[in-house]
Amino acid sequence: MKYHFIPCLLLGCCTWAVAEPRYTQSDFGGVGLLQTPSARMAPAGELSLTASRTDPYSRYSVSFQPFNWLEGSFRYTSISNRDYGAEALSGSQSYKDKAIDAKVRLFEESHWIPQVALGARDIGGTGLFSSEYFVGSKRLGNFDLSLGLAWGYIGNRGDIDNPLGWLDDKFDERPVSTNSQAGDFNGNTYFRGSPSFFGGVTYQTPWDPLSLKFEYEGNDYQHEPQNNNQVQDSPINLGLVFKANDSVDLHAAWERGNTAMFGITLHTNFATRKAPTKSFDPKPEPVPDVKPTTAPTDVQWAGVAKRLQNNAGYTVSRITQRDSELIVYGEQGRYFHTPKAVGRASRILDNSVNDKIDWFTLVDTRYSLPVQEVSLPRDTFREVVQEDRPVEDLRRVTEQNVPVPHQEKTLFAQKPNPFTYGLGLGYKQNVGGPDGFLLYQFSADLTAEYRFRPDLWWSGTLSANLANNFDKFKYDAPSGLPRVRTDLRQYMTTSDVTMPTFQVNKVKQLDQDFYGMLYGGYLESMYAGVGGEALYRPMGERWAVGVDMNWVKQRDYNQGFGMRDYSTITGNATLYYRSSFQDILGALSVGRYLAKDLGVTLDLSREFSNGVRFGGWVTLTDATKEEYGEGSFGKGIYFSIPFDELMSSSTTRRASLAWTPLTRDGGAALARSYSLYSLTERRNIDLFHNNFYKVTE
Template sequence: MNKDRFPGQRRATYLTTCLIACGLPFPAIAGESLIVTQPMHLGDWLAGRVNAQATAAPQTDNPLYPQGVSWFAHRELALQEAQRQQLLLDIGALRDKDPTRSIARDAVYGLVDARSATGRVSLKSGDGRWLQGNPASDPMLQPGDIVKIPDRPQTVTVIRSTGSLCVIPFQANAEALHYVLACNSHASPDTAWIAQPDGTVSRFNIALWNREQQDAPAPGAWIWAPDRGEQWPDDISQRIATFFATQGVSETDDPRMRPTVDMPVPPPSMAARSRDFPITGGDWGSVGILQTPTARMNPAGEASFSVSTVNPYTRINVMMQPVDFLEFGFRYTDISNQAYGPADWSGSQSYKDKSVDAKLRLWKESAYIPEVSVGVRDLAGTGLFSGEYVVASKRTGDFDWSAGLGWGYVGNRGNLPNPLSIASSRFNNRTGSDGTGTLSNSYFRGRTSLFGGVQYQTPIDKLILKLEYDGNNYQHEPFGETLKDKSPFNVGFVYRATSYLDLSAAFERGSRLMLGFSLHGNFRNAETMKVGDPKPLPITPPPVASKVNMAAPRSELSDVSAANFAPAPTDVKEVDASATPAVANAPATRTLHLQPVVMPEPTQAGDQTQAPIVAPEPATDWHKLADDLYAQMHWRVVSVRRRGEDLLVEFDNPDAFYIQATLDRGANVLNREAPAGIRTFTLQVRQRGMATATYTINRDAWYASHARVVTPSESTPVVVQRPPLTTQQVDGIDQVFAEAPKRFSGSIGPGYAQSFGGPNGFLYEISAVASGEMRLTRTSWIAGAINFDLLDNYGKYKADTVSSLPPVRTDIRQYVTSSRVTIPMLQATKVGRVGESGFYSVYGGLLESMFAGVGAEYLYRPYGSHFAIGIDGNEVQQRGFRQDFSMLSYRTFTGHITAYWDTGWQGIQANVSFGRYLARDVGVTVDVSRRFRNGVTMGAYFTKTNVSSAQFGEGSFDKGIYLSFPFDIMLSRSTGDSGRALWEPLLRDGGAKLNRAYPLYNVTDMSDPRSLWYGPPSIGK
C-alpha cells in the first residue's frame, strides 16, 4: 500500500509524532492512522484508503478493522476530562458511603484514574462510502485530530472490579456472560455493559432471572459486569463503560494486555443464545397464565385486543399499559346460558356483562425477590365476576413461576381463611354483587384460595406452554349457576404466529376446551414512513453575501424585545477540566450543534475609509418562498418581515403534530431561499388567529447540523421555542410579504359510531360527513358539518334501565334514526387573548348533536407552564331528534371549572373538572392520561355527581377508558389530525358533559413546552 497517498498517514510506529504534535493521550493500537493537518471529511479519507488498499500488494499482517475506526478530536479533551473527574468523584463518594465495599471501589477508581481522556467521538459507521452518502454523519476533521483504523483484534477485555483487566480470545457467538465466567467462574453479575469497538455502549440483563436477547461482544469490545453483591449504581456503571469506550478497541500493544485466560467452554450456538422472555395474556386479557393472573407487566405503551371462549363464557378484552407498573382495561363477557332479559324485550340476546380490571405492581423482581403485584377484576362493574388477588412471579431461565392468593371469583375455591381477618373480623364475610357497579365494600373479603402456575418458553421460540392450579372451583357462578369442575389444573399453550398475533388453546376445568387469540402491539413505537410527504429538498450551504459592512449593527431586533426575539445562541463555552464536573456532565438533550464563528473586527466609528463596499443583495421572490414553505410544511404563510439579519415568518393555523420535523423542512426552504444576510429565522405560529409560540432557528447552526457531525462539546440549540411576539412587536418590524388567511375550507370523510354491550348486541352507524369553515375575521369563524347516514342498526336500541334523570343522552336512538341527513354541529366562534397568559372564547349555535345554545370560556395558561385553569358556562336547549333547527323544551345551564396539570413525570396529565352537568347534576370529573413521545395517549376518567346509584342505573357512575393517537403514526403523509377510541360501559344521563368544539386548552396546545419533544420513535435511534 502507498502509505504516502494521504497526508499524515502512518503505521503505529509513527504515533509518537502525533503525541508530540497534538498532545492527545493516544492509545498504542496497531493499525493505520491519520494525523490531520488540514480540514477534510472523514468519509473522503476512508473511501480513498479503501481504494488504495484494493490496488496495493497483499499485506501479511492482520487485516484492518473498519468496525473499530476511532476519531480522536482534540477539542473534546476538556469535556471528557471533566466527565472523567466527575466519575472519579462519584466512585469515591460510593466508597465513603459504604466502607464495606471500599476495596472494590478503590480498585475501579484506580483503573479509571490511571487512564486519560482521549477525545474519542463515536461514529455511526466506519464505511467511508456510507459516510459520504450521509453528510450529517460524516465528521469534518480539524487539524490536530487523529483517526485510527486498528488491526483486527483477537480478544475481548473484561473490566474486573478488582482493578485488573481480563483479556480473553474472541469467540464467535459468545455472549457477555461467557466472557465474564471465563475470567471468574464464581461471578454472579445481573447486568453487563458492553462498549463495542465502534464506541457504542449497550446494557443487557444476563442473569438467569432476567436474561434478555442481546448483541454479542465484537472483537476489541470492553465488558463491565460487576457482581450483584457489589451494588454498583446503574448510572455509574453506564459511565464506566462509556469512559472505556473512549479508549478505543480493547486490544493494545501493551504486553500486559495479552490473553490471560482461554474460553473454558464452547460458546452457545446461535439457536441457543439468550432470548427475550415472552409476556403473554391469559383468558381474561391481562398478563397471566390461563384463568390465573401473574405479577408480570408489559412494557409501557403496550395494548391488546383479545377474545377467548370456554363454555359458557366468551370474553372480549381490551387491555392497556400506560406505565410499566400499571395495567388496566375493560371487558365484555357474553354468558351464553343466561338471557339478557325477558324474551319480549331482549329477544334471544344472551347476557352481556361489562367490567373494568386494574393491576398494580408493588415491586420489581430482583435476583432473590419475586415480582409482586396486586389486582382487581371487575372493578366498579356489575360485580358478577369481581375478585381480587396478590400474586408473585419469579423467573428461572425459560420458566416463569407464579403463586398468589385470591379473593372473590379468583379464589372461589375458598380452601383458606382470609389472612386479613387478623386485622378485623369484617374481612371474613363477602357480600354478593348488587349489579350496579358501585365501588364495593367487599374488596379483599371472604375466604381465599391459593392459585399458581408456570409458563415455559420452549426451544421453539414461538411456542409457550402453560400449566396452572386454578383458585376457582366454579360452584359459585353468576346467577346462582354451577359448572362442572373435574380438575383444578388447566393446561394450554400460546403460539406467537406473528409479532402481533398470538393464538392460544387450553384444556380447562378437566372438561372444557378454551380457544382464543390476541392482537397486541406497543403503541409508543408506532410510526409510518412518510412516503407521501414532499420529497425533501437537497441541503445546500447558505448563500454568502458579497460584502458585509461590519460597521452596521448585527441586528436591530433587540430594540423590539431581547427576551422575545433574539437569535439562538451560537457561542460555545470553553469547558475547563477543573470546572464543576456536574456542568460538563449534564444530561444530553436533543440539540443540534455548531462551531463558533470568528467574525471580523468592526471598523472604527467614523473611519469611512475602512468600511467595505456592500454589494446589493439579490432580490428575493417572497411569493415563491411562501409557496415552497407551504409545499414542504403544509403551513400557510400570512406574513414575512425582516429587520437586520433576522427574518420573521408568521403561519396561520399550522397543521402538524410533529413540530420539530416540520420546522426542519421549513428551515431547509428558508436556508435555500432567504437572503444571504439573514442569520436567524423566527417562525411564529397563530392558532385561530392567536399567536401561541415562536420558534427561532439559527441558520448557520442548522446547516452545520445537516452537513457534518458535531461533537458534544460543540452543542448549542438550533431550534429554540420562545413566547410569542405581541402584535405591537410584530407591527414594528418591516413587512416584505403578506397574504390573507384562507377564508374557506372544507372536507368530506367517513363517520363511524358504535355501541356494544346492551340487550341489543352490537350497534353501529356508518356515515359520510361533510364539514366546512368560513373565516369571518382573523380570530372568528363559522364552522359546521352535515352527516349523511349510510348504514346503521340503532333502530334496535332499547335503554336497559329507566332513569329518573332528564334523558340528555339515552334518547340516542331517536337522534340517530329520525333523519338520514343531520346537522351535528353549526357554530360561530370568536377567540382572543387577555394579557400575556389569558385566552377567551365566545360561541353559539348548534353546539353538538343533542344540544344548542350559547357559551363562553376563559383559560389562564402562562406560556411554558405545567399548570392551567379554565372556566366555561353554557346556556343550552335540547335539540329536536332530526338534528335540524328544531328544539325540544328541555333547557339548562351547564359549566365547569377545570384544572389542567402536566405533571412532568412520564408524560402523565391530570385534569379535574367541577361543575354542573347536562342533567342538572353537580359533581366532579377526574381524567388521568399518559402521553408518549409519538403522541399516543392512554387514559381513563370517571365522573361522580350527586346522583345516587339507583338514579344513575347500572354502572353507578360515568366512567370510560380511551386511546387517542395522531394520524401521523398510521398515515404516509404528515398531518396534524388525531383520532380517539373511547369505551364507556353504558350510555347514561348522569355525569354527561356538553361536547364543546374548540376548547381553549386544545386550541393553545402549541404553547405546551413539550411541543418540540413530540416525534416519531425513530428520532431517538
C-alpha cells in the same frame, strides 16, 4: 395438593440464568397464565385486544399499559347459555357482563425477590367475576413461575381461612350482592371470604414462537354467576401460546379437565413502535453548500409562501424581517410534530435569502391566536442538516418564546383562502347493551369552514347515514334526571341526514398567555346555544386554568334547526397540570352538568413522547344513586392516538376511542367542538423537546 415450589419461588433460592421473558395475555385479558393472572406487566405503551372462548364464556378484552407498574383492562363476557333479558327487548341475545380490571406492581423482581403485584378483576359493576389477589412471579431460566392468593372468583374454592379475619370478623364472609348495577364499585366485598392459592408456570420452548403454560386454579366452578355452575374434572389447566408474528398471538388450552379454550390476541406498543415511513410526504428541500445571494427585499415571497405551505405545512399570513432575523407567521396544519415543520420551513428559508439573515423564526398560530414562537440559528441548523454537528447542539440553542409584537418590516402578506371543506367517514357505536351487543352507525360526513376574519369563522357538519342498527335500541333505562343523554336512539334514528354542528366562533388573545373564545349556534348533535371560554396558559409552564360557561337548549331529534323545550346553563372551571414525572396529564373540573347536577370530573392520562395517550376519567355529582340510575356515577377510559403514528402521510389529526360502561344522564357534559386548551396544544413543551430530532426530517 403440596406446594413444593413455594419456598423456591418466594426466596429465589435457585440460581438459573435469567432469559429474556415474553409475557402473554390470559383468557380474561391482562398478562397472565390462562384463567389466572401473574405479577408480570407488559412494557409501557402496550395495547392488546384479546378474544377467547371457554364454554359457556366468550370474553373480549382490551388491556393497556400506561406505566410499567400499572395495567388496566376492560372486558365484555358473553354467557352463551343465559339470556340477556326478556325476548321482547333482547331477542335471543346472550347475557353480557361488563368489567374493569386493574393490576399494580408492588415490587420489581431482583436476584432473590420475585416480582409482586396486587390486582382486582371486575372492580366496578355487577361483580359477577369480581376477585382480588396478590401474586408473585419469579424467572428461572426459561421458566416463569407464579404463585398467588385470591379472594372472590379466582379463589372460589376457599381452601384456607381468611388471614384478614384476624383483624376483623367481617373478612370471614364475602357478601353476596343482590342489587349491584353496572358501574357500581363493590368495595364492601374486597378481600372478604375464604381465599385460595393459585399459580403455575410458563415455559419458553427452544422454538421461539411457542411457549407452554401449566396452571393450578383456585376456582372450583361451583359458585358461578347466575347459578351457572360447571363440572371441573381437574384444577389443572394446560395450554400453549403460538406467536404468529410480532402482533398476533394464538392461544389454545385444555381447561377444567374437560373443556377446550381457543383465543387470539392482537397487540402493539405505541411507545416503542416505529411510525410508518411517510412515503406520501414531499421530500424536504436540500440545503446547498453555498447560501443564496438574494436579498430579503428581492425575494419572490409569494413563491416562498407556496413552498412553505406545500412542503412545511404553513399557511402563511405574513413574512417579516427584524434586523438579521426572518419571521414567518402562519398556521401549521400538516405535521403533528412541530420540530418537523420548523425544520422543513428553515430549509426553504435557507434556500431563499442571502447571508444577511442569521435567525429563522416561525410563529405558529391557530385562528390568529399566537401559540408559540420557535427561533433557531441559521448556521447551526445548516451544520446539523449537513451532519457536521449533532442535533443536540441545535436543540440547546433553539428558543421557544411567547409570541409578542415586534418592530419589524413586512416583506409579504396574504389573505388565505377563507373557505375549506372535507369529506370523511364517520362512525358511532354503543357497546354491550341489552338491545344488542354492538349498536353502530356509519355515516358520510361533510365538514366545512368559512373564515370571515382569521379570528372569526363559521364551521358546520352535514352527516348522511350509510348504515345504522340503532333502531334496536329500545332500553332507555330508568332515570330520575332530565333525559339529557339517554334519548340517544331518537337522535340516531329519526333522520338519515342530520346537521350535527352549525356554529360561529370568535377567539382573541387577551394577553400574551391569556386567551378567550365566544361561540354560538348548533354546538353538537343534541344541543344548541351560546357560550364562552377563557384560558390562562403560561408559556413554558406545566399548568393552565380555564373557565367555560354555556346556555344551551335541547335540539329536535332530527338534528335540523328545530328545538325542544329543555334548556339549562352548564359550565366548568378546570385546572390542567402536566407532570414531568411519568408524563401524567391531569384535568380537574368543577361545575354544572347538562342535567343541572353539580359535581367534579377528574381526568388522568399518560402521554408518551410521540403524543399517544392512555387515560380515564371519573365524574361524581350531587345526583343520588336513585336519580342517576344504573351506574351510580360516570366513568370511562380512552385512547387517543395521532394518525401520524398509523399512516404513511403526515397529519395533525387524532384517532380517539372512548369506552364508558353506560350512557347516563348524570354527569353529562356538553360536547364542544373547540376548546382553548386543544387550540393551544403546541405549547406542550415536552412534546416539542421529545421529538426535536425530527427537525432534520
